[in-house]
Amino acid sequence: LLENVKNQATEQLQASESRYLAQKQIAQALQLELLELYSKIELKTMNTWPISDPNS
Amino acid sequence: LLENVKNQATEQLQASESRYLAQKQIAQALQLELLELYSKIELKTMNTWPISDPNS
Amino acid sequence: MADDPQRNFRSAYYEKMGFRGVEEKKSLEILLKDNPLGVVPPHSDSQALVSQYRLQQFEDVSGALRAMRFTHPSTPSTELYLRMHQLESNRLPRRAQLSAPDTEDENFLAVAMAMEEIIDDPVDCYWLIRGFVNQFRIKFGDSIPHLPKSLEHFLSLEDAALLSYLRTIGALPGLPFDLWFRRCFAGGLPESSLQRVWDKVISGSCKILVFVAVEILLSYKIVIMGFNHPEAVHNFLSNLPQENTEAIVTKAIELWHKHCGTPTHAV
Structure with a gap:
């Protein structure tokens, strides 16, 4: 019975872990996209509107 | 002992789930931020360079 | 280890x-x-x-x-x-x-x-x-909005005169309820007293917050009854002297036991 409980727990934990990792991949991709976008905006801002605030 | 193993497993699983849920919220927040930025870029593009491609 | x-x-x-x-x-x-x-x-x-x-x-x-x-x-x-x-x-x-x-x-x-x-x-x-x-x-979350009423209730049992004074000068609605019942005295009590209160909150009773508030009022009754304006009461209670707090918390815990018995699940 103990073995059984342990196995079950391990399986659940692994499932949770893989869900976490999947979600983390997504967030990482989004974060990269965000970075890219920020630098694009700032580049444009620098090139074309040197005075304006990048966050405006 | 069995109780102990079960408790341990529950604690681990809860911590793992919490980590997963946080990651999920992160992805959501990043998505919202991206959406906002995109719409900002498009707005600027429309207003100032009507011909140019927003992704350029 | x-x-x-x-x-x-x-x-x-x-x-x-x-x-x-x-x-x-x-x-x-x-x-x-x-x-x-x-x-x-x-x-x-x-x-x-x-x-x-x-x-x-x-x-x-x-x-x-x-x-x-x-x-x-x-x-x-x-x-x-x-x-x-x-x-x-x-x-x-x-x-x-x-x-x-x-x-x-x-x-x-x-x-x-x-x-x-x-x-x-x-x-x-x-x-x-x-x-x-x-x-x-x-x-x-559901109990917090009722704590001011609960405070009035227990204050009426402990010191009806003080309650009626507070009522007369219109100070009741202006008591620092946010500090007491939403911040659980964070920023209002020194660390060691705060820990004793939070310990009770964590163990399952938000009613302790009411009794701490009651004891604060009782302890400073004379000072409070010297004020004529609700703002003065509010300001005093929001910046409580930090010396006496250990005793206040001790009395509050006693009061809590008195009114709630063994208050493991008193909410």
């Missing part, structure tokens, strides 16, 4: 706080004892894994906030904790609409600041704040 007993010790505590805190009676007390030696954390082998998960969660959330430029390396830690908590509970404001903290944010920040004085490690500290705030909301 690992090399840093304090850390394990806290891990054990915040675990209780996060998951089984309501049943634990002495949690904060245990946590905050000066000498944790001899206390073996439960399930110490699983602690490592749990700590690792929490560290990752902390880094994931704070990292995302930095990427979104909500925070930067010099953001005060309490503000970081606030944003982290907002992100985790899906209440992060839009960055374009960031405004001054509202009352709820201020309450969170006050709790965070008090917790930070107690707990050094940022991961532990955030975990404890998060646990405290969430647990408080889930467990007592």
Whole structure:
């Protein structure tokens, strides 16, 4: 019975872990996209509107 | 002992789930931020360079 | 026992706080004892894994906030904790609409600041704040709006004259209810007194907050009855003298026992 409980727990934990990792991949991709976008905006801002605030 | 193993497993699983849920919220927040930025870029593009491609 | 007993010790505590805190009676007390030696954390082998998960969660959330430029390396830690908590509970404001903290944010920040004085490690500290705030909301959210009435009730039993004086000068609605019942006295009581109150809150009673408030009023009855304006009462109670608080808390706990018996589940 103990073995059984342990196995079950391990399986659940692994499932949770893989869900976490999947979600983390997504967030990482989004974060990269965000970075890219920020630098694009700032580049444009620098090139074309040197005075304006990048966050405006 | 069995109780102990079960408790341990529950604690681990809860911590793992919490980590997963946080990651999920992160992805959501990043998505919202991206959406906002995109719409900002498009707005600027429309207003100032009507011909140019927003992704350029 | 690992090399840093304090850390394990806290891990054990915040675990209780996060998951089984309501049943634990002495949690904060245990946590905050000066000498944790001899206390073996439960399930110490699983602690490592749990700590690792929490560290990752902390880094994931704070990292995302930095990427979104909500925070930067010099953001005060309490503000970081606030944003982290907002992100985790899906209440992060839009960055374009960031405004001054509202009352709820201020309450969170006050709790965070008090917790930070107690707990050094940022991961532990955030975990404890998060646990405290969430647990408080889930467990007592419905009771909190009734606490001012409850205060009136117990004050009428303990000192009807004082109550009627407060009523006469119109000071009742202006009592610092946010400080008392939403911040749980964070920022209003010195650390050691605060810990004793929070310990009771964590073990499952928000009614202790009422009794602390009653005892504060009773202890400063003469001062309070010297004020004619509600603002004066409010200002005094919002900046309470810090000398007498241990005795006030002790009396409050006695009062709580008196009115609620063995108040394990008195809400």
